[in-house]
Amino acid sequence: MIQIPRGTKDILPVDSIKWQYIEEVLRETCRNFNYKEIRTPIFEQTELFVRGVGDTTDIVNKEMYTFTDKGGRSMTLRPEGTAPAVRSYIENKMHGDPNQPVKIFYQGPMFRYERQQKGRYRQFEQFGVEVIGVEDPLIDVEVISLLLDIYKSFGLEKLELHINSIGDFESREDYQKALREHFAPSIGEFCSDCQSRLDRNPMRILDCKADAKHPLMTTAPNIQDYLNESSKAYFEAIKETLTNMGIDFIVDPNLVRGLDYYTHTAFELMSSAEGFGSITTLAGGGRYNGLIEMLDGPNETGIGFGMSIERLLLALEAESIELPIDDSIDFYLVTMGEKARIEASIILNRLRTNGFSADMDYKKRGMKAQIKDADRKKARYMIVLGDSELESGKIHVRNMDTRKEVEANLDCFEEEVNFDEA
Template sequence: MKIQIPRGTVDIMPGESEKWQYVEHVAQEIFKRARYSEIRTPIFEHTELFQKGVGDTTDIVTKEMYTFNDRKERSMTLRPEGTASVARAYVEHKLFGQVNQPAKLFYCGPMFRYERPQKGRQRQFVQIGAEAIGVQDPAVDAEMMALALSIYQELCLKEIKLVINSLGDKTSRLAHREALIAHFKPSIHEFCSDCQTRLEKNPLRILDCKVDHAHPLIATAPSIIDFLTDESLDYYTQVKRHLDVIEVPYVEDATMVRGLDYYNHTTFEIMSESKGFGAITTLCGGGRYNGLVEELGGPASPGVGFAMSIERLLAALAAEEITLPIANHLDVFVVGVGEAVSPITLKLTLAARKAGFTAERDYLSKKVKGQFKTADRENARFVVVVGEEELAEGLIVIKDMTTGTQEKIAMSDYIATLQKKQHEGETN
């Protein structure tokens, strides 16, 4: 029986994987310029981490996690998102004790959620994310949004928008919670069973329901902005002032709540406005999560961060018809004439690679004409030819495929000649 790939996963094949590498490299360079350091956390964690961190009333925890018992009957979960793991590592490795705060960290890796696969949403997906933990400062919130935007801008995306909101502090949320219960309770029987359960446990999650998102009461629900304390409103105002000064345009949306319980104060999303993108327009989501570190056993350490899907980023690039400048050139193709020279062609190929050139040779025992066709098809800059006669004399032939010129040189001068020709080509 033929074994196929599991539903909700994809193979990233050659031709596509180069796009992923390019995007990851761009993000890594931007993070480094902003002094963010990479962190790599386990793909699976104790289930309790996500129950505490993400929230036990969220769809992620109640419906979407891949959870299993290990051989000692301990409950483990494939990570559905990255922030909880980073916060756990921040506590476990006592990063709160470092002199320089906030701790600025970035990550890139696979996440897992059991949901219906569709365009831009798979059960295994890859997120690039960043976290700044240890400081509550409107400037850090604004910098985080600018940092996320800069990745899309570096990749030449234009049809995007930043949407922001505030979920306020604990007092703001408690007051909003009571208003939401009063708003939904008379008609809660019209909502799905999950929302009926959420009404008393966490009514904010009703606003994020995938089943009842079109219900009229969702659109008329009390706005969190009307319940912000003076302190929360001032913080939100300061975040917007920083965005205005650094000239980052944004749109306010008081209904945006995000799907994870750890968020408070600033929340934001970056969305695609391209007509060809599809129904799911969110490319990136993030916000402030003061209290998460304390929930995981650490000291008071305010945090803010974001995560973006590489799959959706690539879909946005395709929707805007942006081609990434991916280099896939071949510097040297080594042609062998006669079976006796096979070890030498391998030696010449490896020597070119060691010197920093991309190099290849024939592995199918093709005739000389076939080998030249392969070199031409691969757009090789130089073709190096060695035959039994040349081998006996310690010579090789180097042909420059861009000019058509060729010369016979001593094999000992092989690398130096390639380097000289490459330099001449770069300066011409």
């Protein structure tokens, strides 16, 4: 039997309605913040991710789904959303748009070949936002507050916002020099990945899971000690504004972004709910002041975040939150006899055309079984249609909650009945 690929998951109708609800909340939140949707291809040139994500990352080195197309070109299923969004920004000359900064959001499947864990799949759904064209502590705060608004709108409370600053390019250079001096004497004790990163990108060593418990990790230099005055002022402005907004946060010196183009603000949102799991991160983001130029674009700056829908669902489960989803239908037509079934299909078409949701039985089951089916489908109103109703042109519309019935004309009952009272 052909089975689903490892690391992927079918989203069945009982669950897809939750996804639809979440997606609408995400879109509504973005509308409130005046962010517009961007849609990019599922696959891109491999070079985009090698340059845009970084050739020292596990994503590029170990996790990408890469293939050669019929033209001999190397293509990759997108592993994340920022690089494609920036590529589109450059290619479509969005820096010339009169509406600046460019504020966009995206949502779609991403692909990473990694070990499947709870809430982590090889195909996963990512939502993210990007703001390109301005460097301002206030826009950094806006992006962070948008992220928090999303999670809080679902009723989540067990949330921790971790923030940090990795400073400007000058501060980063000083910090990386200190890291090289710190790790170099014992780098032979670290994994091969860390050894290769020492000269190229020592900040990536701090993200290593294999060597996370090495003693030098806990004594590594603190980025806060290497921020210059302008970087300190930028970070202080962010902390002050968050505080004035009533947003709690934790300054986490271990939170860094190791890629060459990340600067200033880094942040992660974590779940503190009991039983959520060992990997507590729900979403992460930061400011990138070199990525656009690295991809041959103009000298512009950006900030954004990415979040997994699957992990959002896990957070809801951990806090025992039920989404307020209405999956009921307006009408269910119970039929008796073939003539009634044919007439019911015509009535269904009329109801649906007029904006009502409606259904009927197609398996020719008995009346009791149809009534049970109406209950399963959570019908608000039920109509029984048989020979007598067809002859008289009169029907009874039953409210399935109150069991109250109202008589109406068959050919226009949806116009006659006051459904608030029925």
